[in-house]
Amino acid sequence: MANMAQAVRMALHFGEKHLGVTDVFGEDVGPPLGGVFTATQGLRTAWNTPLDERGIIGTAMGIAYAGGRPVCEIQFCDYAFNVLDMFKIAGNQRWASGGGYDMPLVVMTPNGAGIRGSLYHSHSFESWASRLPGWKVVMPSNALDAYGLMLAAIKDPNPVLVLLPKALLRAKDTRLIPGEPADADELSRMIDAPVNDRVGWEPNWPNLEDHTVKIGSAELVREGTFGTVISYGRPLPLCAQAADELAAQHYRTFDVIDLRSIFPYDWGMISRSVLKTGRVLIVNEDTEVTNFGEHLLRRVVDEHFYDLSVRPRTLMGKHVPGIGMNQNYEVNSVPQLGDIRTALWDLATEAA
Amino acid sequence: MANMAQAVRMALHFGEKHLGVTDVFGEDVGPPLGGVFTATQGLRTAWNTPLDERGIIGTAMGIAYAGGRPVCEIQFCDYAFNVLDMFKIAGNQRWASGGGYDMPLVVMTPNGAGIRGSLYHSHSFESWASRLPGWKVVMPSNALDAYGLMLAAIKDPNPVLVLLPKALLRAKDTRLIPGEPADADELSRMIDAPVNDRVGWEPNWPNLEDHTVKIGSAELVREGTFGTVISYGRPLPLCAQAADELAAQHYRTFDVIDLRSIFPYDWGMISRSVLKTGRVLIVNEDTEVTNFGEHLLRRVVDEHFYDLSVRPRTLMGKHVPGIGMNQNYEVNSVPQLGDIRTALWDLATEAA
Amino acid sequence: MPDANEDPPDIEDALLRRGARSTPYPAAPSAIRSGRDTLSVEVALTVFRQMLRTRAIEERSIKMSKSGEAYFWIGGPGEEAFNVCLGLQINKGHGPAHDYLHLHYRNAGIMLTMGMPMIDHTRQLAMRWTDRHSRGRNFVGHYSIPEWNVIPVTSVIEVQFAMAPGTALVQKRHGQKNPTENEGITVVVGGEAGTAEGDFESCLNWTTRPGQELPVLMLVTNNRYGISTDLDTVHTHRPIADRAIPYGMRYETIDGNDPVATWHGIDRAMRYCRRERKPFLLETMVSRLHGHSSSSGAQRNWNEADSLAAFEQKLIDAGAIDTNAVRALKDEAKAEADRAVVETMKEPEPTREDVYAFTYAESAVDTIYPKDFTGLPGAR
Amino acid sequence: MPDANEDPPDIEDALLRRGARSTPYPAAPSAIRSGRDTLSVEVALTVFRQMLRTRAIEERSIKMSKSGEAYFWIGGPGEEAFNVCLGLQINKGHGPAHDYLHLHYRNAGIMLTMGMPMIDHTRQLAMRWTDRHSRGRNFVGHYSIPEWNVIPVTSVIEVQFAMAPGTALVQKRHGQKNPTENEGITVVVGGEAGTAEGDFESCLNWTTRPGQELPVLMLVTNNRYGISTDLDTVHTHRPIADRAIPYGMRYETIDGNDPVATWHGIDRAMRYCRRERKPFLLETMVSRLHGHSSSSGAQRNWNEADSLAAFEQKLIDAGAIDTNAVRALKDEAKAEADRAVVETMKEPEPTREDVYAFTYAESAVDTIYPKDFTGLPGAR
Ligand SMILES: Cc1ncc(C[n+]2csc(CCOP(=O)(O)OP(=O)(O)O)c2C)c(N)n1
Ligand SMILES: Cc1ncc(C[n+]2csc(CCOP(=O)(O)OP(=O)(O)O)c2C)c(N)n1
Ligand SMILES: [Mg+2]
Numbered sequence A, B: 001m002a003n004m005a006q007a008v009r010m011a012l013h014f015g016e017k018h019l020g021v022t023d024v025f026g027e028d029v030g031p032p033l034g035g036v037f038t039a040t041q042g043l044r045t046a047w048n049t050p051l052d053e054r055g056i057i058g059t060a061m062g063i064a065y066a067g068g069r070p071v072c073e074i075q076f077c078d079y080a081f082n083v084l085d086m087f088k089i090a091g092n093q094r095w096a097s098g099g100g101y102d103m104p105l106v107v108m109t110p111n112g113a114g115i116r117g118s119l120y121h122s123h124s125f126e127s128w129a130s131r132l133p134g135w136k137v138v139m140p141s142n143a144l145d146a147y148g149l150m151l152a153a154i155k156d157p158n159p160v161l162v163l164l165p166k167a168l169l170r171a172k173d174t175r176l177i178p179g180e181p182a183d184a185d186e187l188s189r190m191i192d193a194p195v196n197d198r199v200g201w202e203p204n205w206p207n208l209e210d211h212t213v214k215i216g217s218a219e220l221v222r223e224g225t226f227g228t229v230i231s232y233g234r235p236l237p238l239c240a241q242a243a244d245e246l247a248a249q250h251y252r253t254f255d256v257i258d259l260r261s262i263f264p265y266d267w268g269m270i271s272r273s274v275l276k277t278g279r280v281l282i283v284n285e286d287t288e289v290t291n292f293g294e295h296l297l298r299r300v301v302d303e304h305f306y307d308l309s310v311r312p313r314t315l316m317g318k319h320v321p322g323i324g325m326n327q328n329y330e331v332n333s334v335p336q337l338g339d340i341r342t343a344l345w346d347l348a349t350e351a352a
Numbered sequence C, D: 001m002p003d004a005n006e007d008p009p010d011i012e013d014a015l016l017r018r019g020a021r022s023t024p025y026p027a028a029p030s031a032i033r034s035g036r037d038t039l040s041v042e043v044a045l046t047v048f049r050q051m052l053r054t055r056a057i058e059e060r061s062i063k064m065s066k067s068g069e070a071y072f073w074i075g076g077p078g079e080e081a082f083n084v085c086l087g088l089q090i091n092k093g094h095g096p097a098h099d100y101l102h103l104h105y106r107n108a109g110i111m112l113t114m115g116m117p118m119i120d121h122t123r124q125l126a127m128r129w130t131d132r133h134s135r136g137r138n139f140v141g142h143y144s145i146p147e148w149n150v151i152p153v154t155s156v157i158e159v160q161f162a163m164a165p166g167t168a169l170v171q172k173r174h175g176q177k178n179p180t181e182n183e184g185i186t187v188v189v190g191g192e193a194g195t196a197e198g199d200f201e202s203c204l205n206w207t208t209r210p211g212q213e214l215p216v217l218m219l220v221t222n223n224r225y226g227i228s229t230d231l232d233t234v235h236t237h238r239p240i241a242d243r244a245i246p247y248g249m250r251y252e253t254i255d256g257n258d259p260v261a262t263w264h265g266i267d268r269a270m271r272y273c274r275r276e277r278k279p280f281l282l283e284t285m286v287s288r289l290h291g292h293s294s295s296s297g298a299q300r301n302w303n304e305a306d307s308l309a310a311f312e313q314k315l316i317d318a319g320a321i322d323t324n325a326v327r328a329l330k331d332e333a334k335a336e337a338d339r340a341v342v343e344t345m346k347e348p349e350p351t352r353e354d355v356y357a358f359t360y361a362e363s364a365v366d367t368i369y370p371k372d373f374t375g376l377p378g379a380r
């Protein structure tokens, strides 16, 4: 019943307690705030940094070099663009040094639109991130996966970027994280910092257990025969909903794949589903020119061109300079439920 | 007969003289060196900056805001990654300000592998650049186009990125730039700075004429019927050569399209050719995950899926953390002539 | 009420470039004093009135963000003295003969004081198509006014400091070629936390190249916080202004809650930039009366010093104004803000068709986008 | 010749941590002097011999880049005094109890002096698979030696300054928990032009957070050029070391062409970092004897002061060594370099199969790449 922000927080606590996490840091990550989305409240090793993304990634790399286990945050992925060079280096140093050093680094950052964030709190980062060889990149679409992917990210000795869909950070899961109290209010009393006076506040952590979602393993969240939908992050629940609606109303069922891992991705699951359905739709909210979804489409075309019954499709964000603040911009820039439903319908009903 | 570096230099001179260019600047761009590839030698408005890419792009934006006409250089595109945020802003400010300000900015930067540059003088930038809405991005494959695209970049009131294939900067064109003396040695005596003592040296510019290659216009450099090859920059001459070889040896001819403009691209020419041949190969040297070539493939699939006779293909650089210094790394990381020839052959001979 | 929005009254010689108009308040004492600095009552009352207007629009803005008329609020309650004193001393106009402004997101007071009508603030806050700064695209306070050299504000912290040398370079050259137009400077504003970004250093460095010094007034509004982070925990306890030292740049730290000190601090720094054509780093200590933004609740923080309340008391104590006049001014300012909001809410919002508009300027050398962006190349 | 490569002799107390061995040269005077600083003859001769070895490998490297044995050369001729004096004072070893080195691309002398065999330099230059730093992937001088805490050098200017606080943070904590292992510091080196990048400032800022100061020795080798760009044209004429002032950081500028001054400058700065667990900014003025790199020809520039020739003269003048002994040392160093090259050229190059190797560390939580990168996910 935790929301995604609480799930991340619990994963980081688990990481501090059991997996050797030494530092959780970034802008406003430490007390008193504990993160602009509360994802780092109450953590023992959380601290605040100067307003300097280059210093954050650089310091994280240094900590990792010296044997620490850093988890750092870029406050919004929109602010990662002045430090892409250091992302690149974190990704290439192992290769460049012939395996001399590992780089056990986790960077987490809120991703995508949906919080009326205007230009600079709406960027999607996965397409950029997928261009960083040496990194692993994951993006949960629910709280339980956020917990499980964060634990995998911490355990993996390579740099892992955890993209958190901004719009889902407050979305509660229907499932429980192992060790989480069943009552959401109880959980909140235990681990949410009070809104006002926090002096002396200490979290009361539940006795959490391991739950690791392996990197590279997608999840089949709906099963069907009329097409394959590949998505992740914010649009994933919309894809599932659209599939449910079409199933209920029109008896058209779909495989809906929650990719969870952007890189490496679960090619096996994609491939099996495409072989079964012969129809593919890839959905994400990133801008559509040189989009990671186009890479997936290329893989599908490379390996399954002759298995396809109809044209494979993508549904992605528009190639716009930004997501405008007024909602009329946003709803016409990034895929909405209706767009997904229409795309699914077209996919399922096109004559082969 | 000019090489590409000379062509760029002449274009910038033309820009200073006729198009209002006020500043040509960057690291080592001014005297005494005139650019690490000599592309800015002898220019009246060239000056050296501090070693600070953020200052370069920021200052260029400021100059443009205040009515100047800046052309700035990032010494190698490999060093543009700490300033991607400002690239983004240069691209989005017009949209963000509701058309309040134009941003007549030209950034030029050497791109790609092929000079044994190891990890940090071998990056390709076009896939990154294509993700910058608001920008136009061009990449010549020969000196004449370099001249013509640079003039277009200067004339365009929007931010334009001119990617110069590092490996082709010293390649001479067989054609003359309008106004260029026919004798290459004479040109060199006129506009190449002496290698040693440059004190008091002044270029003697030929009387150059306008020659503009419009943004968004590709060139069909070979015509044929067995397939369509879409490329640009460094691999383009290799594609043409491979096509020539297959035509001469096996009577298989190809449309070879030099895209020249990465964004916007000449969809009309691509579309017509694909309709004609039904077979497509897209070639570039950038890394293959979330590569601009995958976007082109997606467009082809979107609009011509049912016009294709065989699986459309891409030939791109490997998803590696870097291009290694030893040539055994490079030749096995980025497409070589032999790879292109094989891919063309397969494309042409696959049974429909 | 006089239409002071469009054209604020003239004050002393710094303002001579604007048309003259006399102040409506009779001045009992001849000057308002703070330490060794004084301000004529005329100027002091103008500053006060503009501070009141600024506070009024900010408070109304916060209300909008809570009422649902708007969504996100960020702004400058607590920085009124700084904003107003700066706005009154700007050399306003278009092109390099005038000042360029690269602003932070807490500078409504500068704009109002320069003459921007309140409705140009609320239109952005309410995300209307009539929003002249961004067509409903950007957060409030992200102004863009080409006619006044106001460069589009972007949310990305500190990048304005990397751009400032560019406008100043054009200004310096312009003045060298046109000696009668040699007064324009570049004004760049940012918070203290943002100085940790490299761009702040870029500005220090690029404006002090030997023989190429640039007329940039670097302003740091130090409210001692970046969102929740106390400056003292992430930065050595020295003044931010010390950052000028390694570059031999002039610098000063002033009390931005004292309008008299602020007026003169800005005046000294500006005068230096204008005349010497060199940079100056001015740090102003300011308050943050409503927290960082609506995201942190925007509740009034009563622990912070309020420059406006203090100045009101000072003016009353000095006999420069009485409480009735103050009340009238406040009511006027609030009414002005209310009118702006009412008007704003009637105005149209952007539509689906507007998504791509203004991406590209017209180009004679682009075959695909000769006018503006129209979707993917060749898209139907 | 003693196998000084692997284990240089001990010098004074700064070196006590290494095993003792006596110097082979009889010392006529008792000390070599420069201003108020002195160096024992024993140390001076060790410095001299390591400088000779460094010069020998650099000159041989340039030759390789011209002969076709290698391709690109970049290095540190002219910085020998700095490199050697630093290398001799490093607390060498693995983990936070020892020094971390974040180096520039001109630091062969540090590595040789610390005991790296010459062949580990030439293997990288000749792009061999045996290159322990990068498997023939990176430019020469881009060292990486985990056993000695040598962080992989990257060509991207100044990023090492953003990483340095991270290693120092771990060191500081380690020392607090293990008081007997409280001497490790982080040493970070870069050129003067690179200080224009924001990362230099990040290091100043992140190492001086109040109560969280970090033991980082920030070293700037000021050769007055960035490629072709004269520092005086792009930077105010103040010492780079002044950049420490706004942070209250200790700083000094020393003559890096004077080994005696350099030794003590480094000693003072290091001692401070080690004991106070705080940062120090040390600027050393050095020469660039062969231009920027092979791209600019790598010709000897005879206008630049040569610390090695000057030190040779000084030692001879002081009677610490004679010309025959100097010649013998030079021959030895050259022979050592030649042997390294001959050996290197016999060694294998990387192959097609090696392209992806070492991209990823083994992971128990990755279903696609449990061992290493193997091409696109699921690729056949
Ligand atoms: C590059 C970047 N990083 C992070 C943020 C998120 N952010 C917005 S405001 C802010 C704090 C700014 O503090 P300061 O510079 O002191 O300005 P103030 O808000 O106090 O006026 C942060 C971290 C951002 N907008 N840009
Ligand atoms: C970020 C970045 N920008 C540009 C370059 C290209 N470049 C390589 S060396 C160099 C000059 C460095 O000068 P300095 O820092 O003084 O070091 P030096 O070479 O003089 O030792 C430049 C501009 C680079 N490597 N990295
Ligand atoms: Mg602040």
Ligand SMILES: [Mg+2]
Binding pocket: D191, D192, D193, D221, D222, D223, D224, D225, D226, D227
């Ligand atoms: Mg230098």
